Amino acid sequence: GQNIDQPTEMTATEGAIVQINCTYQTSGFNGLFWYQQHAGEAPTFLSYNVLDGLEEKGRFSSFLSRSKGYSYLLLKELQMKDSASYLCAVRDSNYQLIWGAGTKLIIKP
Amino acid sequence: ETGVTQTPRHLVMGMTNKKSLKCEQHLGHNAMYWYKQSAKKPLELMFVYSLEERVENNSVPSRFSPECPNSSHLFLHLHTLQPEDSALYLCASSQAFGGAADTQYFGPGTRLTVL
Numbered sequence: 049g050q051n052i053d054q055p056t057e058m059t060a061t062e063g064a065i066v067q068i069n070c071t072y073q074t075s076g077f078n079g080l081f082w083y084q085q086h087a088g089e090a091p092t093f094l095s096y097n098v099l100d101g102l103e104e105k106g107r108f109s110s111f112l113s114r115s116k117g118y119s120y121l122l123l124k125e126l127q128m129k130d131s132a133s134y135l136c137a138v139r140d141s142n143y144q145l146i147w148g149a150g151t152k153l154i155i156k157p
Numbered sequence: 158e159t160g161v162t163q164t165p166r167h168l169v170m171g172m173t174n175k176k177s178l179k180c181e182q183h184l185g186h187n188a189m190y191w192y193k194q195s196a197k198k199p200l201e202l203m204f205v206y207s208l209e210e211r212v213e214n215n216s217v218p219s220r221f222s223p224e225c226p227n228s229s230h231l232f233l234h235l236h237t238l239q240p241e242d243s244a245l246y247l248c249a250s251s252q253a254f255g256g257a258a259d260t261q262y263f264g265p266g267t268r269l270t271v272l
Contacts, residue, residue: 078257079258083263088266089265090161091247092263093260093262098257135200137200143254143257143259144202147200148199149199150197
């Protein structure tokens with residue numbers, strides 16, 4: 049079967065750096081997405097990786113290793129507003145999006 | 158209005174009621190999606206429409222009935238629901254279904270409670 053694994057919950061301190069991991073086993077691979085979802089709000093697109101390596105967008109970076117079936121989202125200079133759930137999703141060989149259950153990130157002052 | 162909007166934002170209904178959820182996208186996209194989001198579970202894809210034609214129906218019970226009258230509007234008609242159907246229902250749209258880099262944009266969801 050197809051599976052996406054991410055930690056259920058993480059806690060970090062304001063101003064620090066946090067890395068949220070995502071591992072996947074899917075039938076084929078056509079890219080990996082990260083979304084942010086604040087409680088009670090819409091998931092919003094953060095990043096898309098299809099080639100190995102690091103993609104940087106301001107305070108957020110996303111890394112992909114296709115050979116390891118692994119990605120991470122790196123958040124720097126954490127702010128209280130970064131408290132949210134972070135969803136990892138992989139597009140498989142049928143172009144279906146397979147979703148993880150999300151990682152709830154709690155930022156403490 | 159911009160992006161993807163959904164109404165109502167909250168809905169409480171009894172098991173014998175009939176109600177509809179509405180989604181509208183203002184992005185000029187050709188594909189629209191319904192998802193179910195339950196606590197601590199992955200998003201479950203329910204239905205996909207591409208150019209107003211249904212292309213995916215992932216074994217969803219018949220008490221959920223989608224309708225896509227045009228590429229900007231999507232409805233989910235609900236009848237004789239069960240308490241386990243209580244969840245957040247998310248609508249999304251994307252430029253074109255099936256592209257590798259095709260990105261989905263979500264509405265804020267309808268929080269549904271079935272009593």
